[in-house]
Amino acid sequence: MSQPPLSQFDAVVVGGGPAGLNGALILARSRRSVVVVDAGEPRNGPAEAAHGLFARDGIPPVDLLATGREEVRRVGGRIIDGEVVGVRRTDTGLEVSLADETTLVARRLLVTTGLVDMLPELPGIAEGWGKDVIHCPYCHGYEVRDRKIAVLGISPASTHQALMFRQLSSDVVYFIHTWALSAEDRERFDALGIAVVEGEVTEILRSDGGVTGIRTADGVVAREVVAISSRMEVRGGFLDGIGLNPIEHPSGMGTFLPSDGMGRSEAEGVWLAGNVTDLTAQVGAAAAAGALAGAQINADLIAVETEDAVRRHRTA
Template sequence: MTEYDVVVVGGGAAGLNGALMLVRSRRSVVVVDSGRPRNAPADGVHGLLGREGTPPAELLARGREEVRRYGGEILPGEVADVTRDGERFTVTLTDGSALHARRLLVATGLVDELPELPGLRERWGKDVVHCPYCHGWEIRDQAVGVLATGPMSVHQAQMFRQLSADVTYFAHTAPPTAEQAEELAARGIRVVPGEVAGLEIADDRITGVRLADGTVVARTAVAVATRMVARAGFLANLGLRPVPHPAGVGEHLPADPMGRTDVPGVWVAGNVTDLMAQVGPSAAAGAGAGAQINGDLVAEETRKAVAAYSAPTHGRMP
């Protein structure tokens, strides 16, 4: 089967929940899933009521099974390009195959761009973290280092101070202003000047942060604000491209509150448009977008039904 009401690109929480809403409305749906969720390195999903601590892979496996239960399809693969062909979209995969759909839900998430420092990527999602709500409890009361990289770093340090009394701010490429330095000092957050060269790792854990001058500051966890970039290059032929986020934290695909983009027939949900959304809000956004897409299809079908009903062949005149 290559003809669908909706192709969902992305098999994370947003994409699967959107697909679930659609298949329960008896829409033909396929989810194209690259199998590279953003939270794959994490041990568990946090802040999700009823599923606290569930391993990400387990949560997604349950979601895929629920979509299949109502007739939805899950297709492993990656989208290379999307074009409009009259009233439908042609979705071309990297293997050359093509799918056709009346509507498109994009939930491909984002890529976290980390500074190029030894140890960061290796420990990402373990003891190198970014979100106090996703990982803060797990590193509570530890010696936390905040690697300053941009406009959110001071705020990040203040958030992790709620979870540990031992927080050090490594100025690196984003030294605090005088006002920010006063705020950090007032909360007992030490500021270490100078650039960071990398992390010290031993026995599969962080033991310290190494400065460019060779000094090592003992730490057991590091928080860093990544640059978040929407995975959306395959939409270029539709005129949809990621743009800078107003908060200066990366690039996203803008949409209205229900996920509708400027391109008719294309909706987005999850981190591809809301860079800071956790799993719960992403899933909710997917459900909302799925309901909106179904409503849009119903409206289109009603217009066509009225036109056919009013045609002379039915003995009626407009």
């Protein structure tokens, strides 16, 4: 089988979410050749709306991404629907391999592939994810205000999560499940009126209208919303060819790829933005990080091109 033709770009952006599209927009507006490769698996895909986003609160995620794609294309950027399966370093740059055997060559790489929420294996959880099973009070909390909220004890973040949802509803119940409370946590919950249910949860009960209750060995507690602190694992396995591998986050919330304050990774020529390096970034923060990384990539290319021009000038 003959090798597919190589396509040369100043930058390849892997991931077409807010971080990737904003990074590509900055690069394309700087008249860089840039292509975004997107696998079509946005983290907020199950949600009906994105919230907490300046001037766009409540916009459906699919509409937000469609607008972002059009903006990138309007200034000369390209969008490819596909999955990146590998990256390797060559004499000509960073070679990016796609699942359909397409190969792209980039002078610089921006990785914005985000993460995957690993949900507890409980009946009734997956069906409501992004609707009445939520994790972020800033993303969806206002929409469930004053309802009967259950917080499942799963990780160190669960207790803080209960405090945040208590701000939105007076009826919050913490289910121990797999994460027990310290004496200090119990005192805080008592002071705030957060009830505690011992034992593991066995099922999230649902009807056509959504969550109806939480079942434990001792019975059923009526609830309407479930809050969980999902484990977050980044999509970064395709980067092992250049020595970038996800590591455990210091918070214990999941895995991430470390970067400096400007998005530069530990691998030469590779930048990171969004949830792949910042697990808690919301849509606005991810987009801003993508814009910053795009500007830094452009600045890096300018520095290299200027040095080359000076050498040619001296020779002439």
